Amino acid sequence: MSHWSAISCVLRGTTCTAYDYVIVGGGLSGLVVSNRLTEDPKKTVLVIEAGVLIPDDKEEQVLVPALIGATGKTYDWNITTQPIPGLNNRTFPVSSAKVVGGGTVINGMFFDRGSMWDYDSWELLGNEGWNWEGLEPYFKKSETYTPPPPESGIEYDPTTHGFSGPVHVSYPNFLYPQLKSIMKAWQDFGIPIPRDGNNGNAIGGFWVPNSLDPRDETRSFAKTAYHDVSKKRSNYHLIAGRQVTKILFDSNKRATGVIVLSLALFQAGPSGKPHQVNANAEVILAAGAVHTPKLLQLSGIGPAALLKQHGIPILNELPGVGSNFQDHPTVFLNYNVTIEPFPTRSKLISNATFNAEMIALYRANRTGPYTVSSGNTASFLPLPLIAPDSYRNLLDAAEKEGNYLDQGVPPEVIKGFEKQKTILLETFGTMHAGVDEFIVSFNVAPLVALQKPLSRGYIEIASTNPFDDPIVEYRALSNPLDVHIMVAALEYGRAFMASPGMALFSPIETTTAGMTAEELEAYVRATGTPTFSHPSCTCPMMPLEIGGCVDEKLRVHGVKGLRIVDASVFPLIPATHLMSSVYAVAERAADIIKGLV
Ligand SMILES: Cc1cc2nc3c(=O)[nH]c(=O)nc-3n(C[C@H](O)[C@H](O)[C@H](O)COP(=O)(O)OP(=O)(O)OC[C@H]3O[C@@H](n4cnc5c(N)ncnc54)[C@H](O)[C@@H]3O)c2cc1C
Secondary structure, X not given: OOHHHHXXXXXXXXXXXXXXXXXXXXXXXXXHHHHHHOOOOOOOEEEEEOOEOOOHHHOHHHHOHHHOOOOOOOOXXXXXXXXXXXXXXXXXXXXXXXXXXXXXXXXXXXXOOOOHXXXXXXXXXXXXXXXXXXXXXXXXXXXXXXXXXXXXXXXXOHHHOOEOOOEEEEOOOOOOOHHHHHHHHHHHHOOOOOOOHHHOOOOEEEEOOEOEEOOOOEEOOHHHHHHHHHOOOOOXXXXXXXXXXXXXXXXXXXXXXXXXXXXXXXXXXXXXXXXXXXXXXXXXXXXXXXXXXXXXXXXXXEOHHHHHHOOOOOOEEOOOOOOOEEOOOEEEOOEEEOOOOOOOHHHHHHOHHXXXXXHHHHHHHOOOHHHOOOOXXXXXXXXXXXXXXXXXXXXXXXXXXXXXXXXXXXXXXXXXXXXXXXXXXXXXXXXXXXXXXXXXXXXXXXXXXXXXXXXXXXXXXXOOOOOOOOEEEOOOOOOXXXXXXXXXXXXXXXXXXXXXXXXXXXXXXXXXXXXXXXXXXXXHHHHOEOOOOOOEOOOOEOOHHHOOOEOOOOEEOOOEOEEEOOHHHOOOOOOOOOHHHHHHHHHHHHHHHOOOO
């Protein structure tokens, strides 16, 4: 179908057989890119999302910040990891959203950015322009930032924020008072306190805003921010509840369209005819870090051995597809807080009367603890700060050791990892890289999350059935340096909890009390998790010869008319929660596709 017949088809409002751009995945990145592309009324765009479009009247659990997690697994793919040897062969649920809006519908609304080095390291891996300077304009473009009120005492840097973008970013009008005491204790303990952690200086402890609309204290997410604007445009179509099962190519390896199916049609066999949609310009993958590699592999793009194993004809051998999998492993320290502050989130849940009063307060005035989602403070700490006496030895040992990659990893992927490792180890010895996220929440529960893992996992298809879950092999803590850093982070966290600034809570360490470093390692392996809900990096933006999947214009190596715009293109996971970075990457991707970058 030509461009002009596609236009006349969308004007009739029916689902067409062809569009200029077909976008797979209506999550965070898919909704950003489709919105920006449909700014040009001459371009037609179809977004295909496997999950549902939540009706407006069913949204309270999504919109009310303190109800995060209330939808359970309703809007998730419900995949389970493979047993993880580094975590005592335990399995875990994989955080992967399945709904229009993707992760932004169910996430913790934490809205922070990494440090400059997090993004500059992407450029060092062969991606010109992908650095802090190149991304800051897109961080700004995506947000409407509402500064904290002066009486909150929170400082901010106006030069780094955007004030007219689609996503509302603000602080809740209620801040748990204990967070101020914890922030003061961080400062007294020697943790740097930058003025605004979102201005590229995300080293130390700082206040973190949320993806929160301050006009009514509700979640601001990709559906409200981007889709609700796009849907008023006649050149924008979205189909929900349908899965893309294959990308189609012509004989010149140009992506020409996709096959769309529902599970019911798939199960109906030959009588359940799949739907084919053609793309006149490009197919754009925005299916997220778990599903983008799966779809490429099903379509004949991936490691040759894997495709052969499943009898899939090789369209384009691309060893990096599904490799380089990263996330932020986490572990809690356990404390009894003898002088417990009031309120806490636990009190909200356990005290039915107080809870009823607070939800009523929120419904009536949009104030109180129900305006708070997952939190408003975090610290990102470099290795020389948390392990001043041992960091040099740890890095020297890691440099000499092997790569701890899985057996059979293709040579290109090994080369890419070695390059990443050199960059990481060099910077781990400086104050520029946050290796440990240390949170002490409003429940005064300390948690550490490893920010820059050296362990690498992978995503692989389990079969040729597109409705089968992919194999999610985390391989978390397979590299010993990761465990050493987590143990150092626990020891540092424990020293902080015993510091004078925390005495007002009188915290008493429980399970981990008195544990040696060896015992703490066993504790991490027995109780840690592989994820902070940040799966990423599985189709990295890097040159082909070092295991990359996409080039710096986000084009899939070796084929035409196919790009990736989601969290899978990060070459290295940044030391931050991922949402604002995915927004910025998707905004930049849209400008690249428009030819503006
Ligand atoms: C529970 C949870 C909590 C989180 N908390 C935070 C937080 O507090 N702060 C923060 O910064 N980040 C957080 N994140 C991370 C952040 O939300 C994600 O990094 C971000 O949403 C990733 O965007 P994406 O576009 O790559 O993928 P997604 O937003 O996941 O979108 C991908 C979409 O593609 C669809 N899809 C997949 N395969 C197909 C197919 N074959 N056909 C059609 N559609 C398909 C999926 O259903 C999904 O909707 C959290 C994530 C989760 C899941």
